Amino acid sequence: MALIHGGQLQQVAKQYNIPAENWLDLSTGIAPFSYPIPSIPEKVYQSLPQTSSDLKTAAKRYYNADNLLVTNGSQAIIKLLPTLWRKKNPLSTTVYLPEQGYKEHALAWQTAGFTVYWYKNELLEQEPIENNTVLVIINPNNPTGQLYSQSTLIKYQEKLEKSNGLLVIDEAFIDVVSPSHSMSHTINSNSNTINNTLILRSFGKFFGLAGIRIGFLIGSETWIEKFNDQLGPWQVNGPAQFIAQSALSDYQWHEQQKQKLQLLSADLRTILTKSIPSEYINKITGTDLFQTVYFTESTETKSRAENYYASLCQQAVYARLTDDKQALRFGLAKKNQHERLKNALLNCY
Ligand SMILES: Cc1ncc(COP(=O)(O)O)c(C=O)c1O
Structure with a gap:
């Protein structure tokens, strides 16, 4: 049986009937900046x-x-x-x-x-x-x-x-x-x-x-x-x-990459903290490659994480719903994607 992972954008895009190229895909913990491909003989x-x-x-x-x-x-x-x-x-x-x-x-x-x-x-x-x-x-x-x-x-x-x-x-x-x-x-x-x-x-x-x-x-x-x-x-x-x-x-690139990821990860944490009501957040944990929001319990049938997941998807923002459906993991967004993520989160409640 194949498991569900982040990075399954084609499938989610189809489910929500929004073309894949219109999505902000934050569903993996893969760095948003990659090592430049050298010329290969x-x-x-x-x-x-x-x-x-x-x-x-x-x-x-x-x-x-x-x-x-x-x-x-x-x-x-x-x-x-x-x-x-x-x-x-x-x-x-x-x-x-x-x-x-x-x-x-x-x-x-x-x-x-x-x-x-x-x-x-x-x-x-x-x-x-x-x-x-x-x-x-x-x-x-x-x-x-x-x-x-x-x-x-x-x-x-x-x-x-x-x-x-x-x-x-x-x-x-x-x-x-x-x-x-x-x-x-x-x-x-x-x-x-x-x-x-x-x-x-x-x-x-x-x-x-x-x-x-x-x-x-x-x-x-x-x-x-x-x-x-x-x-x-x-x-x-x-x-x-x-x-x-x-x-x-390329040790110089490693250092630059670490610094970039550290800054983006701190930005992501700030966006999540400011754009989700504090009473919904149990805790936010992560690394410099992703941040995970653990939500407080809700009285509705679906968990807050599930509701946020669905609402973000309707706005073509793809985060990873954890297997226990209690949390959402966000990969790092680039600077020019921050406004879109903020607005999408604010629209969720
Ligand atoms: C914790 C962990 N280990 C291993 C893997 C497998 O990664 P790869 O096969 O690309 O090395 C993943 C992929 O997401 C992962 O999250």
């Missing part, structure tokens, strides 16, 4: 795409990772992981997943027959972790923005290492977190012993290039080899590799 299109060693070098430096695999987006790893983990540890049957978060993780584990336990935003330190358990943490979480400290994650890593478990950290949105909370260095320093942690990195969000489909898996050499064997050759097309290598190496 024709040869890159003509050759079969072996993994580029220049790309690997650039990625290892950017992600601070000794061992990584270039993949067709981190989604490719999410899908394959349960099967590979089951082979490695046939005694493992349970997985802990965040109650709110990217639901493709749950779909993959459930499809492979694992029992899912949902944990709340605050993962309790004393949560009992049984032997052979898998723990998936999205850091920072999408859509809640919850950020786990390295010390908490290291405690889980140690617990799971001792109990034959697996820690999966999805760092899809971590590029905008400063200083970085990434756990990749914990695998580097112990590459022979830390076999129980896998880190997923998305390229498309921070670099604003989700369409080229590229991502990275960071893990021990053994894990990287296993995934590589399963995925086979030519996972990522040559032009995508060429663009990613250039983008990952």
